[in-house]
Amino acid sequence: MGGRLGGVGTGLALGGGLSYLAPQYGMACDSFKELEVVLPNGTITTASATSNPDLFFGLRGGGGNAFGIVTRYTVQSHPIGKFYAGTLVYVLDHSQAVLDAARDFIAYNTNPKASIMATYEVLTTPDVLLNLDKFIVVFLVYDGTEPGTAFRNFTQIPHLLDTSKPNKTYTEVAEMPIPYTAELSRADNVFRIGAHRIEGAAGLQRPRELYDRYAAWAAANKGLYVYVALNLYPVARSMTDASRARGGNAMQMPDGPWLWVRYILSTPPGLLPGVYDKVQASFRAMVEATPSAPGLPLFLNEAAADQRPLSTFPTYSRLQQIKRKYDPDGFFVNRTGGWTFD
Structure with a gap:
């Protein structure tokens, strides 16, 4: 179990790790069997369900640098065969239809072999020619060669491109291209995350509410970013x-279904500090205008530092105790960046 991109390192599992196989097997951290850890006092120890189980619990999705440095992973592997997978590309004329399809997939899909990721991208280029500064990419992955009707709500919406086909290896799945121009421009990327329920009338409208705020912000801040994106990550009941x-x-994680929403802001090099701070504050305010649902944890891998994602975990007080036990002097708080419990 790893991430959704082949180039992501193994450390993502310490922060949870979300894979296209997660609806079947849980988060990447759930496949940990044993971890070798160097503690702040220099001791090399083992964390597993039977050896230092509290440390093992904290390292399964609680981040590594708060407790120790993980130097070896033993993980449960899972058999895989061929996949039906690919991408659908739409223009934003169909934004609401794709939002509704994604919402319905999150709310009603019960096939753990089917997985999606929907991303709404806006480039900083002027919106003057056929809305070509905006596009939607939906990633479809099915663990098997015949998905049946699992993705029908997406494929029946008019689209510009469909690369989906059967008999792909998982390596090919993990290498499906993602149009993140910041990777080419070396822009400054800031991730933010939200967690939302989709129950009841208000919940079913939540994806549209999130998108409307995001799209309005993107239109109002042209020229201050390389690109911005809003991604929808389903958290299925089968995953939890x-x-x-x-x-x-x-x-x-509380029982699914619910969703994580990841926001990306990529700013161009050379922004004046005052301008940079202003656009970051505005972007943060846009995300916070739709508060995350109480009781849902923020995704550590893709949260901003000021969101304090660890404090959203229902296990926060337990994690604080584990932190004090294995790092009583606050070694990592004072000497490393990243997530802490302080």
């Missing part, structure tokens, strides 16, 4: 069940 069956993780 699989996590719990493997002992759970530091997030102790």
